[in-house]
Amino acid sequence: MIDEPWTLGAESVIYKIERWGQILLLKQRPKKPYLLQAIDAQLRQSRTSRECKMLNVARGLGIPTPAVHWVDRSSFTIAMDYIEGTRLRELVQDVPPKTLEKLCVRLGRLVGLLHMGDVVHGDPTTSNVIVDRIGKMWLIDFGLAEMNATTEMKGVDLHLMKRAFETTHWDIQNEMLDAALTGYKQTLGENANSIIVRMEEIRERGRYH
Amino acid sequence: MSIVCLGIEGTAHSFGAGLVSSKGEVLSNVWDMFSPEEGGIHPREASRHHSDLGPKIIGEAIEKAGVTFENVDLIAFSRGPGLGPCLRTTATVARTLALKLSIPLIGVNHCVAHIEIGCLESRFEDPVTVYVSGGNTQVIAYAGRRFRTFGETLDIAIGNMLDTFGREAGMRFPAGPRIEIEAKQGRNYHTLPYSVKGMDLSYSGMLTAAKRLHSEGIPLNDVCFSVQETAFGMLAEISERAIAHTKKKELLLTGGVARNNRLTEILRGVAKRHDAKFHRVTPSLAGDQGAMIAWTGILQYQVGDVIEVAESQVLPKWRTDDQDILWRGE
Numbered sequence: 001m002i003d004e005p006w007t008l009g010a011e012s013v014i015y016k017i018e019r020w021g022q023i024l025l026l027k028q029r030p031k032k033p034y035l036l037q038a039i040d041a042q043l044r045q046s047r048t049s050r051e052c053k054m055l056n057v058a059r060g061l062g063i064p065t066p067a068v069h070w071v072d073r074s075s076f077t078i079a080m081d082y083i084e085g086t087r088l089r090e091l092v093q094d095v096p097p098k099t100l101e102k103l104c105v106r107l108g109r110l111v112g113l114l115h116m117g118d119v120v121h122g123d124p125t126t127s128n129v130i131v132d133r134i135g136k137m138w139l140i141d142f143g144l145a146e147m148n149a150t151t152e153m154k155g156v157d158l159h160l161m162k163r164a165f166e167t168t169h170w171d172i173q174n175e176m177l178d179a180a181l182t183g184y185k186q187t188l189g190e191n192a193n194s195i196i197v198r199m200e201e202i203r204e205r206g207r208y209h
Numbered sequence: 210m211s212i213v214c215l216g217i218e219g220t221a222h223s224f225g226a227g228l229v230s231s232k233g234e235v236l237s238n239v240w241d242m243f244s245p246e247e248g249g250i251h252p253r254e255a256s257r258h259h260s261d262l263g264p265k266i267i268g269e270a271i272e273k274a275g276v277t278f279e280n281v282d283l284i285a286f287s288r289g290p291g292l293g294p295c296l297r298t299t300a301t302v303a304r305t306l307a308l309k310l311s312i313p314l315i316g317v318n319h320c321v322a323h324i325e326i327g328c329l330e331s332r333f334e335d336p337v338t339v340y341v342s343g344g345n346t347q348v349i350a351y352a353g354r355r356f357r358t359f360g361e362t363l364d365i366a367i368g369n370m371l372d373t374f375g376r377e378a379g380m381r382f383p384a385g386p387r388i389e390i391e392a393k394q395g396r397n398y399h400t401l402p403y404s405v406k407g408m409d410l411s412y413s414g415m416l417t418a419a420k421r422l423h424s425e426g427i428p429l430n431d432v433c434f435s436v437q438e439t440a441f442g443m444l445a446e447i448s449e450r451a452i453a454h455t456k457k458k459e460l461l462l463t464g465g466v467a468r469n470n471r472l473t474e475i476l477r478g479v480a481k482r483h484d485a486k487f488h489r490v491t492p493s494l495a496g497d498q499g500a501m502i503a504w505t506g507i508l509q510y511q512v513g514d515v516i517e518v519a520e521s522q523v524l525p526k527w528r529t530d531d532q533d534i535l536w537r538g539e
Contacts, residue, residue, distance in 0.1 A: 010452070033478060035475065038400075039438060039439065123406075144406065163407070167352060168352075
């Protein structure tokens with residue numbers, strides 16, 4: 001039934017399976033022998049439950065996310081919809097600047113919707129954004145997402161998005177960030193400002209001064 | 210014809226001088242670490258240490274290399290990032306030598322130097338580097354002509370966290386080695402806050418919790434064990450995220466905290482899972498020392514990246530990704 005892994009992520013192995021005439025993804029969090037067993041078990045457990053829950057919470061806030069079909073807690077596996085499309089990370093190189101700007105504005109709006117619901121994604125990189133065939137934008141990978149988010153947590157979330165632009169799309173990072181923040185402000189209005197200020201502050205921390 | 214560079218390092222607690230040839234031979238590498246009887250590092254006291262011991266350390270480096278000042282072709286110094294007073298003392302020494310000997314002066318980024326000396330030793334070409342020390346916790350990889358920071362601490366550095374906890378437990382600076390010894394005797398894991406955000410992490414929460422465990426009378430070896438497992442587990446996760454993201458096939462561990470054997474074991478496991486080669490930089494080249502500055506100085510000199518004395522002001526907040534890396538390809 002399960003063949004070769006489809007992709008190997010940092011903390012998961014993903015399989016593609018066919019069930020009920022449709023393609024599903026199995027996201028499994030395997031054991032990591034190099035970590036302390038107690039920590040590893042706790043992480044696999046909490047990330048699996050968290051991802052399952054937060055995919056639903058996010059959808060309730062108006063963000064397209066894959067639907068969860070079942071969860072196997074004994075093998076730390078989630079079965080969810082397979083979203084056919086292209087990751088934003090790959091699209092960045094292929095689309096004209098105007099299209100990229102529009103995509104980033106939409107990403108900013110989706111992150112804004114999450115934050116308006118006091119949820120942070122936890123890993124908002126361009127690898128975790130999928131654009132499907134009809135141009136709909138989906139967010140995936142909610143294993144690090146959190147509820148009851150404070151301004152600090154939202155600031156960190158924006159900082160992580162900025163960091164992803166900086167390390168992966170360095171030649172157009174400024175355009176992408178400007179567009180994403182435009183979309184973010186469209187959703188959050190004036191509430192966006194304090195969070196954007198916090199994002200800038202966070203960047204300056206942790207350094208050797 | 211081989212050239213010889215004298216590298217001078219003094220960004221924080223250590224002052225070092227090393228001589229390296231353009232063939233990549235480390236001719237000498239001498240340093241001294243400022244370690245106060247009690248408490249942590251005060252920038253002014255550390256800079257005093259550097260100005261007091263600097264000339265002697267440089268003299269020893271020259272002597273051990275079996276050369277004279279006349280054989281030195283270049284002076285490289287740690288221009289940043291680091292503690293202002295320490296950087297200024299070091300820069301003054303470097304400028305004086307460059308002017309006196311009439312040879313080029315090169316300003317080197319401390320973090321970049323850690324990576325380049327690690328690559329020299331490991332023969333790695335394009336690694337994901339985990340740089341862990343008293344002042345830095347960064348996961349760095351090369352992309353688009355810069356060394357880019359993929360992940361780092363959002364608050365305090367791992368070494369700083371270990372030192373601060375150690376001070377609380379009555380250990381001398383640096384506390385890392387002592388904590389490692391204690392942790393080996395620890396058996397019981399006590400849960401500490403595990404805080405990973407994307408490819409960044411945070412240590413201040415677990416530091417507070419670890420101090421509390423200690424004050425509640427939990428055996429020190431169990432607290433040290435829990436601190437190490439949690440802190441290194443977080444680091445493993447962000448390293449793994451960086452490898453999965455960049456798809457690079459080499460993992461390099463460097464910085465003062467690279468001496469820790471448990472951390473090494475964990476990261477070796479991470480590399481194995483992703484079919485990546487692993488290398489831990491030898492302690493004598495992993496800590497803060499002059500050879501790394503000298504070697505990076507040579508790489509910069511070969512592409513004409515030198516500075517005038519008048520423009521050689523120090524850069525205490527110099528980010529790793531702020532420098533165009535002219536000596537590496539696309």
